[in-house]
Amino acid sequence: MTTDHILLDHGSGGKMSSAMIRNIMLPVFENPILSMLNDGANLEINGVRLAFSTDTYTVSPLFFPGGSIGDLAINGTVNDVSMCGARPLYLSVGMVIEEGFPIEELKRILFDMGKAARRADVLVVTGDTKVVPKGAADKIFINTSGIGWIPDGVDVGGEKARAGDQIIVSGTIADHGMTILIQREGLTFDTEIRSDSAPLNHMVQSMLAVSRNIHVLRDPTRGGVGTTLNEIAIQSSLGIKIYEDRIPIKKEVAGICELLGFDPLYVANEGKLLAFVPPSEVGDVLSAIQKNPAGKDACVIGEVTDTRPGRVIMETRIGGERIVDMQTGEQLPRIC
Amino acid sequence: MSIKHAEEYRDKKLSRSLIQEIQKNSRKPVRLMEVCGTHTVSIFKYGIRSILPKTISLLSGPGCPVCVTAQGEIDAFIELSRKKDVIITTFGDLMRVPGSNSSLQQERAKGQDIRMVYSAFDALEIAKINPDKEVVFLGVGFETTAPTIAASVLSAQVMNLTNFSVISAHKKVVPALTALLQTKEVNINGFLLPGHVSVIIGAGAYRGFIKNYPIPCVIAGFEPVDILTSIHMLIKQIETGKKDLENAYPRAVTEEGNSKAKSLLNTVFQSGNAIWRGIGPIPDSGLFFQKAYEAFDATRRFQISYQQTPEPKGCACGEVLTGIKTPLDCTLYKKICTPLHPVGPCMVSSEGICAAYDKYHVENNRGSCNDD
Ligand code: SF4
Numbered sequence: 001m002t003t004d005h006i007l008l009d010h011g012s013g014g015k016m017s018s019a020m021i022r023n024i025m026l027p028v029f030e031n032p033i034l035s036m037l038n039d040g041a042n043l044e045i046n047g048v049r050l051a052f053s054t055d056t057y058t059v060s061p062l063f064f065p066g067g068s069i070g071d072l073a074i075n076g077t078v079n080d081v082s083m084c085g086a087r088p089l090y091l092s093v094g095m096v097i098e099e100g101f102p103i104e105e106l107k108r109i110l111f112d113m114g115k116a117a118r119r120a121d122v123l124v125v126t127g128d129t130k131v132v133p134k135g136a137a138d139k140i141f142i143n144t145s146g147i148g149w150i151p152d153g154v155d156v157g158g159e160k161a162r163a164g165d166q167i168i169v170s171g172t173i174a175d176h177g178m179t180i181l182i183q184r185e186g187l188t189f190d191t192e193i194r195s196d197s198a199p200l201n202h203m204v205q206s207m208l209a210v211s212r213n214i215h216v217l218r219d220p221t222r223g224g225v226g227t228t229l230n231e232i233a234i235q236s237s238l239g240i241k242i243y244e245d246r247i248p249i250k251k252e253v254a255g256i257c258e259l260l261g262f263d264p265l266y267v268a269n270e271g272k273l274l275a276f277v278p279p280s281e282v283g284d285v286l287s288a289i290q291k292n293p294a295g296k297d298a299c300v301i302g303e304v305t306d307t308r309p310g311r312v313i314m315e316t317r318i319g320g321e322r323i324v325d326m327q328t329g330e331q332l333p334r335i336c
Numbered sequence: 337m338s339i340k341h342a343e344e345y346r347d348k349k350l351s352r353s354l355i356q357e358i359q360k361n362s363r364k365p366v367r368l369m370e371v372c373g374t375h376t377v378s379i380f381k382y383g384i385r386s387i388l389p390k391t392i393s394l395l396s397g398p399g400c401p402v403c404v405t406a407q408g409e410i411d412a413f414i415e416l417s418r419k420k421d422v423i424i425t426t427f428g429d430l431m432r433v434p435g436s437n438s439s440l441q442q443e444r445a446k447g448q449d450i451r452m453v454y455s456a457f458d459a460l461e462i463a464k465i466n467p468d469k470e471v472v473f474l475g476v477g478f479e480t481t482a483p484t485i486a487a488s489v490l491s492a493q494v495m496n497l498t499n500f501s502v503i504s505a506h507k508k509v510v511p512a513l514t515a516l517l518q519t520k521e522v523n524i525n526g527f528l529l530p531g532h533v534s535v536i537i538g539a540g541a542y543r544g545f546i547k548n549y550p551i552p553c554v555i556a557g558f559e560p561v562d563i564l565t566s567i568h569m570l571i572k573q574i575e576t577g578k579k580d581l582e583n584a585y586p587r588a589v590t591e592e593g594n595s596k597a598k599s600l601l602n603t604v605f606q607s608g609n610a611i612w613r614g615i616g617p618i619p620d621s622g623l624f625f626q627k628a629y630e631a632f633d634a635t636r637r638f639q640i641s642y643q644q645t646p647e648p649k650g651c652a653c654g655e656v657l658t659g660i661k662t663p664l665d666c667t668l669y670k671k672i673c674t675p676l677h678p679v680g681p682c683m684v685s686s687e688g689i690c691a692a693y694d695k696y697h698v699e700n701n702r703g704s705c706n707d708d
Contacts, residue, residue: 005442006445007442008441008445009441015675015676185454245348261686263381315383316382316383319383322382323695325694
């Protein structure tokens with residue numbers, strides 16, 4: 001059964017998003033830069049290498065423990081540019097605002113954006129605002145684009161993974177997605193969890209300062225670590241093996257995931273990165289990450305293999321094996 | 337809500353030693369069925385199949401509520417969602433299940449008001465704030481979900497909410513076990529009985545079944561240590577020729593079960609014949625409204641009659657749900673039937689067997705019915 005309408009699953013970052021991009025979007029814009037399908041585009045203009053990325057933010061609720069749509073919009077694009085190995089410099093901001101939206105809330109969002117931009121050391125240099133009639137948008141949508149400079153000798157991309165590379169995750173997974181879910185659904189638990197929304201550019205710069213051999217950098221946002229690792233396995237035509245008992249996750253987040261039947265590997269993160277590093281340099285890169293407050297829980301969760309190309313396999317905590325597949329659509333909760 | 341941790345039941349060392357015990361004790365080739373969809377997912381999630389000895393085949397049973405919901409019922413849900421001024425409320429996993437020519441998810445994209453909820457009580461709230469709409473909750477599940485839904489009906493009565501109703505497509509586990517053992521082709525040496533359902537119905541609910549159809553049975557929890565312990569107990573029974581009911585989940589399951597939940601269930605619902613997808617009609621296996629609560633029965637309110645619709649061509653769900661085949665034996669599996677374009681319900685629900693195979697199964701590990 002195929003569908004002739006856009007479903008929410010098309011926006012989940014999983015298989016359906018990927019099929020939509022490949023089947024109806026790529027053919028229209030066909031060019032070698034876009035077809036790399038990295039977080040941002042790598043461009044070369046008169047010998048200067050630049051990274052360019054764009055992202056659109058909608059989130060409900062707009063404000064949540066650990067952040068708001070404002071810092072998400074800044075951090076998200078800062079991170080996408082950073083994942084090209086670049087130093088993000090300038091951002092644009094576009095907003096679609098629904099008629100009747102409280103100015104007080106707009107001010108709070110802008111305040112958060114300003115704060116996030118200063119924290120990440122980037123300048124917002126151009127912008128645009130549209131107001132649409134009530135009902136034509138849900139409160140506020142924000143688009144940000146960013147441009148950054150790629151230092152000499154830096155060469156990262158999903159297709160550059162090598163067999164033997166060690167895979168680092170910079171901290172606990174699934175914090176952001178579960179925070180948003182329980183806020184949106186009004187679920188209350190006996191512990192509070194917070195979004196991990198944070199800029200990663202300073203972390204990336206300190207990593208690149210100790211190693212120019214980082215092969216892949218990715219922030220596992222929508223679709224989570226599971227989907228991102230699958231993308232890299234496909235892009236590089238290599239296999240990936242991860243170990244369940246090494247994957248850092250906060251106890252309370254793991255508990256909520258379990259209760260709702262969610263697999264934390266597919267839950268979004270907004271302040272975490274994955275790095276693929278040759279074994280000889282993994283120690284240096286890991287300690288560079290751990291020096292950053294957002295990276296204190298960083299660890300190696302697996303490695304790249306030349307068996308089972310395109311597949312991600314996980315050794316479970318009891319020593320069994322299973323596939324970590326790309327997610328099909330949004331995870332749908334069931335409480336028995 | 338409070339969050340429980342189950343670290344001790346995921347212990348690597350304990351799991352390892354259980355696996356060694358199982359390897360030591362298992363001689364005959366056996367076919368064990370985990371009846372419950374949550375077990376299927378746990379077994380895959382922890383890679384349990386990949387570490388069991390070759391003598392043991394694990395088969396998945398009819399314990400995924402969405403998978404056993406008849407296609408005619410799914411079609412009726414979709415039909416109802418197209419009615420004016422009706423809000424459909426449902427658990428998330430029904431959204432993608434294909435009916436004959438649409439799904440709730442596709443209907444929602446076309447503008448029908450279909451909302452995912454976490455409990456029937458959320459549906460009550462929606463009914464309260466939308467007095468000019470009819471709010472229908474799609475009750476699909478086993479004895480685990482039915483008591484809460486019964487409670488929501490009782491609340492609706494107290495609150496005098498006349499715009500709230502429920503379709504009860506609930507099913508009971510024990511009659512399905514009986515039906516399985518009455519089917520000729522079915523070849524099972526022991527059951528892992530569902531933990532969550534047993535919390536409600538109690539170990540006692542299986543006594544009559546075991547007496548009539550003696551077979552090794554163990555009530556199992558959902559953590560790897562629980563599952564391995566239960567498999568170990570089953571293997572010991574089989575190797576020593578015993579056919580008993582054992583409870584490997586005593587921290588949650590008692591002999592009598594949860595009497596409050598049972599009485600809620602029996603107040604609002606009564607047993608009746610129900611059609612199970614893939615299996616067919618099973619006597620006394622469905623839960624339907626008691627006369628006193630008929631006013632909340634959406635099938636009456638909207639005069640819904642279920643049509644018998646043919647199963648999708650080539651789909652082996654029926655044989656998969658009874659353990660006669662595994663998804664690997666279905667010719668459509670992964671070729672035509674994928675989670676993106678599911679042919680049968682077993683490929684849709686997060687607890688569906690085909691979906692679990694597609695998501696977790698490592699190709700060269702065992703898993704076909706023809707392995708042994
Ligand atoms: S793989 Fe698809 S078609 Fe085959 S049994 Fe499973 S759901 Fe049915």
